[in-house]
Amino acid sequence: MRSLVVKVTAGAEDAERCNQAFTVAASAVAAGASVSLWLTGEAAWFGVPGKAEEFSLPLATPLADLRDVVLAGGTLTVCTQCAERRGIGADDVLDGVRIAGAASFAEEILDDGVQALVY
Template identity: 30%
Template structure:
């Protein structure tokens, strides 16, 4: 892969941290890096349709703009399966560009040489 994986463990519980992560993801994909945001723990909520519309941290573009720009540029979201299940989130709840996956998917990307950041 030789791209970037951003592990995001926050969303509605820390909009500042979430905004920074998605800005970095957007910059990565805009720089022609294969970019994946892995949503785990509370981060999984960001993949639910409509949630990004409710988030806006002062000093940043609205979360809905950050997320849509990231997806339109070719970025993807992988959603931790047990984390989503714990929160009652199913495939039918997800935004375009997001997929529920098991941990093996993340491990495979890392084993392929992807760098990672965690927020």
């Protein structure tokens, strides 16, 4: 099975697109894939405790539940620049969430057998 890297570029301002990225990432984890979910732009907030719990989208699995599936079986990364622009530091993110930059993202998506999706 190929690895999956998902980048979500939208937060609560585009709830359906944001939730879709988390849903795809969590579904891939549940299917046994190696999954890396990258939070960029306003989605960077969902690496901070309590923020995913505030997110609401009717008829959708709660974002915090999807996030927790990814954290349990994959990796969750907040973009370095996005974090810095929002005043999010390493001490502000959930346990298991890392902060990394574009070079790390490029390295992940250019690896053999990787499928990258951007939402």
